[in-house]
Amino acid sequence: xxxxxxxxxxxxxxxxxxxxxxxxxxxxxxxxxxxxxxxxxxxxxxxxxxxxxxxxxxxxxxxxxxxxxxxxxxxxxxxxxxxxxxxxxxxxxxxxxxxxxxxxxxxxxxxxxxxxxxxxxxxxxxxxxxxxxxxxxxxxxxx
Numbered sequence: 001x002x003x004x005x006x007x008x009x010x011x012x013x014x015x016x017x018x019x020x021x022x023x024x025x026x027x028x029x030x031x032x033x034x035x036x037x038x039x040x041x042x043x044x045x046x047x048x049x050x051x052x053x054x055x056x057x058x059x060x061x062x063x064x065x066x067x068x069x070x071x072x073x074x075x076x077x078x079x080x081x082x083x084x085x086x087x088x089x090x091x092x093x094x095x096x097x098x099x100x101x102x103x104x105x106x107x108x109x110x111x112x113x114x115x116x117x118x119x120x121x122x123x124x125x126x127x128x129x130x131x132x133x134x135x136x137x138x139x140x141x142x143x
Contacts, residue, residue, distance in 0.1 A: 022073040022099070029104050029117035037064060040104055040117050047071045047081070054094035054110050067091070073099050 024047070029040040040049040048068040056062055070082040079097035081088065096107040104117040 022075070024071075024073065024079075024099060024104070025102055025119055025121070028120045030120060031115055031117055033115070038106070038115075038117065042071075045070050045072070047079075049081070049097075051095060051106065054108065065091070079104065 023045065024042045026043050027041075029042065031038045036052065038051050040047055046069070048066070050064045050066045052064055053062050054065070067081065067083065067087070072080050072082070074080060077099045079099055081091065081097070083091065094108065094110050096109065098105040098107070100116065102119045105114055106117060107114040
């Protein structure tokens with residue numbers, strides 16, 4: 001009887017909790033500063049991220065660090081990238097990522113500062129006129 005009760009409790013626990021998966025909004029996240037090419041692109045549970053090479057003084061020698069794959073957002077807003085162990089150690093030594101409102105806060109541990117990657121929607125909102133599709137006019141694939 002006790003084992004049956006435990007099984008029922010474990011089955012119903014996720015429904016009772018109301019657990020919700022935290023996600024970033026789909027689209028591009030870019031920095032407002034000129035001269036920096038840092039960005040992230042998000043689609044559901046996938047992310048592509050490009051950050052300056054932290055192992056060089058100005059960050060632009062030897063380009064950028066690029067990575068793409070699955071991510072998750074913890075309850076405290078920390079963004080965890082699903083990397084192999086060695087890559088995660090390298091990235092986490094220099095960078096931490098946090099969800100902040102509708103942006104990504106990048107904490108640069110080497111420079112001891114942070115910056116925001118602001119969200120840019122994947123498709124800009126458009127008002128429909130009559131039966132016109134809600135896509136940009138200069139997007140030929142839908143014309």
